[in-house]
Amino acid sequence: MGLFGYLLRSSRRPFLLALVASVVSGGAGASFIAVVNAALGRAGDVPAWLVWTFAGLCLATVTTRFLSQNLLFRLSQGFIQRLRRRLIDGILGAPLRTVEKIGTPRLYSALSDDVVVIADALPGLPMVCFSAAFVVVCLVYMAVVSPAVALASLVATALGVAVYRLFARYGLRHLGAAREEQDRLFEHFRAITEGTKELKLDRRRREALAGDALDATAASYRRSSVVGLSVFEGAAGSGQAVFFALIGVLLFLFPLWVAMSTRTLTDSVMVLLFMVSSLQGVLTWLPVLGRASVALSKIEERLEQLESAGRENHPPVPGADFDGWRSVEFRGVTHAYPGATGEEFVLGPLDFTFRPGEVLFVVGGNGSGKTTLAKLLTGLYLPEKGAVHVDGTEITAACRDAYRAQFSAVFSDFFLFESLAGLPDTDRAEKARHYLRRLQLDHKVSIVDDRFSTTALSQGQRKRLALLTAYLADRSFYLFDEWAADQDPVFKEFFYTELLTELKERNKAVVVISHDDQYFHVADRLVRLDYGRIREEETSRGR
Known part of the structure; x- marks a missing residue:
């Protein structure tokens, strides 16, 4: 995802630290399941080391999750500031003809909306890393409990990822179309706010410009947004369906094919339920991250337009002083x-x-x-x-x-x-x-x-x-x-x-x-x- 690459280039250290904290939190959360299963499998007294391990994993999960989110909150605010600063420097540094050609609505849309969309998506990145670590540790645990179940889970995970990527490509295309319509919406908004007096005086023009034309653009924006977001929701539902199908196979078909104790089946199903719950948290962020990718590509397009035209702001040259000029x-x-x-x-x-x-x-x-x-x-x-x-x-x-x-x-x-x-x-x-x-x-x-x-x-x-x-x-x-x-x-x-x-x-x-x-x-x-x-x-x- 382009957002990962951009953050690695612009804020490598805090971003990597936040991701590491998320991975540790995810791994600790998955290990927590293994400790719970171990405690449930004991008929007698629970040893002290197991209690301390349980407490340590709880503390590690909560602490690293808080650390990750705190770092990302700080990063997101700094990210907004830096990205807006880069856009502003690009606008002030580019030739005036270039700025006029791009147009105020497009630049304002990038400054006011695209940057915020990206910043709002940043807290979802640790969740993705948390879930990835959680799934990996769960698969390792299931490989110990039942290699056959682990293999089936791995296949289900790969299938879920493939389905998501198939949906995401289509969804991003529609979100990109919605983003293009957003620029046109900003042009309408500017016309309405700056031309209020004229529109109030002319009912037919008001109905044409602030009614029909605006409604058509808004409808197109809404249509593309709904399709794009619905596709991502479909991807989320498909991912869940794959794991629910896997749980169904474990419950009703695996016992017919593979010799498996009730204890092993119970442990496997519980782990899969935790995996589905973790993935559900990620899937809710997928539309947000999709919009962020579209917004980032639009900002990079604007920056490319501004910066490719050359920069006018140069350091002062010694002796370049025209005070007292004569002609x-x-x-x-x-x-x-x-x-x-x-x-x-x-x-x-x-x-x-x-x-x-x-x-x-x-x-x-x-x-x-x-x-x-x-x-x-x-x-x-x-x-x-x-x-x-x-x-x-x-x-x-x-x-x-x-x-x-x-x-x-x-x-x-x-x-x-x-x-x-x-x-x-x-x-x-x-x-x-x-x-x-x-x-x-x-x-x-x-x-x-x-x-x-x-x-x-x-x-x-x-x-x-x-x-x-x-x-x-x-x-x-x-x-x-x-x-x-x-x-x-x-x-x-x-x-x-x-x-x-x-x-x-x-x-x-x-x-x-x-x-x-x-x-x-x-x-x-x-x-x-x-x-x-x-x-x-x-x-x-x-x-």
Whole structure:
């Protein structure tokens, strides 16, 4: 099972210790049966050594079982943390285009559900080892009592394993199909939680998207899950049936074929009943372990997608510091988007320069490439052709983090963090309160324990908070992607005539993506994008 191999690679020592404890517990439990049979077979007084052996086996069984489960509980929590950390590092380390291609619902499904499914299955692994040791010791004991019964039990065990493997292969296929449907379910959940307002306003669309489409996906998920789990339950029932059949053979047919005393028959049947009871505990875990195998394969698939794209996070390179830069230059920068039917949208080649103390507007129609240009400029997208240079130095993987550290940005699809952690420490809270007053948010938001007291605001107000965090970052290059689109006329005027002027006076480079043509005169330069190509226009300020 892949789960065993993964745990051996990632947590070898605690996992092996837990398995050893489980094996000892299983062996002690099976030996306990032999001691009970020995005590029952004595007509007179029971010797002291037998009593002490009985007590020792009881203590060993309970102690090692507790130790095994305790180790696995600790391991499962550490496992969740490490696996999630690896996924998070993969997401943050992979190129943005790769993360966007995989999609938020799939990544969130792996982080929130798959990891928990695997962790929940870990306590079942000691039970498997316990049962295996229990069965082995029982077979050894029966070989001493009756070699014929031991041979029949061994054949029954092998047959039960073969039947389980046959069922499991089919069951895993259906659980894998259910896992694929789960990704689609998460897409529906995201649409419902983020599109609640729109769905409430449109009954037909609500019934189509949150009704028919969701129900169809949920039904498919339920159907595959039921079939997969039922197959595993069928495997469990088949395993039990094999041993029940063996007990029936021992009770009703063996005495006809093999000379066997009543005592031997009684001992054999009792051992088999204990074996069935032990196997029953394992069989209840088989569906859980099956789901865990599917979840692990899905996580490994996501990690392979993230890690095969290459990692962007590199150790800081000595001397890679762009503080005090004088120019950022695009030289033949090109980026292409593949289309669904083979066509592609190409942005570029782009050749132009950004300078400190300059306000540059980027304008153009929807789909002209403005946001892609913003991601190329900030280093979030890598040029497919051409290069970005800072003061003549080409931006490569080794210095990309240092380059990105020059930017503060508020994208059109921005995310607003409640915490101010990670922003410059000097008078952070006091500066935040100052900007709250200036942005007229101090009557709704305060700073409590280095956090915004609330982010449950209108979109325009949330953008003002995002602007506040950009100001606190105090970088040399500012980028605003349609920031003013959700602002009222008063704050549009404030943004274009006061805030941008203030940033220019502080010698910041500023790029503004905007459709507000009444404020184009504020720019030093205006760049218009048409179908991925650039046309630069001088404004009245630039003449």
